[in-house]
Amino acid sequence: MIRLFLYHYSMKKVVVFSGAGMSAESGIQTFRDSDGLWEQHRVEDVATPEAWRTDPDLVTKFYNERRKRILESVPNAAHREISELEKLADVHIVTQNIDDLHERAGSSNVLHLHGNIRFAKSSGPNQEREYFEIDGWELTHNDLCPDGHRLRPHVVWFGEAVPAYEDAAEVLSKADILIVIGTSLQVHPAAGLIHYASMATHKYIIDPNANNLSVSNDFIKIAGGASEGIDQVMREIQKIVS
Ligand code: APR
16 A cells, blocks of 8 residues: 555656647537637627526537537547556646546546536536536436526636636646647636646647747647647657656
């Protein structure tokens, strides 16, 4: 027991900060690419508390479609490689994604900054207290919380607080190695989290658009898709952690 603990304690802490591009190769749309979700939907109509107040059925339908798509998808090679890394390092994932593909690939420590679409919560005043796993992909107007309010997706909308932010900042602040992958870093406060990784001796950013993303110059930029980029980073990390 003691030996196991010491082994884990001495492992390098690798933090993966992921965004929508992480799941692009699984067939899940990103938000801000030219074929992204926000090209087809107005954020104000589907992803704000005001949208829920105005038309909860439209918001529910939008997230039902997302949930259905996610349930039909499977983790890609990049999700799987990150999960494999747990054999060599103490891996923590902070994801902006509401899909559960990191978990389905086998990753153990996944913090969802913007919620998890497989769950619902009350739309009433106590909404942060309890989450309910949704059976299947469809949430309807008949699905109510025990407090009598209608259930809404467990997703952080624009204009809402990010309850997991402080926990995420704590995780990032302990990173020895940081891998940022598949995020445009345009949404705050999430994007600011990377600044907490001040102890990290190695920082990578993987994105087809990496060369245009605004990060400090201690980041190694890998301009490519998630699985190709992770492959390259894994080869380097194996040398660092072994
Ligand atoms: N592999 C890796 N990255 C990719 C790939 C790929 N195959 N394809 C696209 N990308 C990159 C894009 O170049 C872009 O930089 O993924 C990034 C996706 O950026 P966004 O669409 O802005 O998604 P994200 O940064 O995760 O958005 C943050 O915004 O809409 C909200 O709450 C939502 O969590 C989301 C947040």
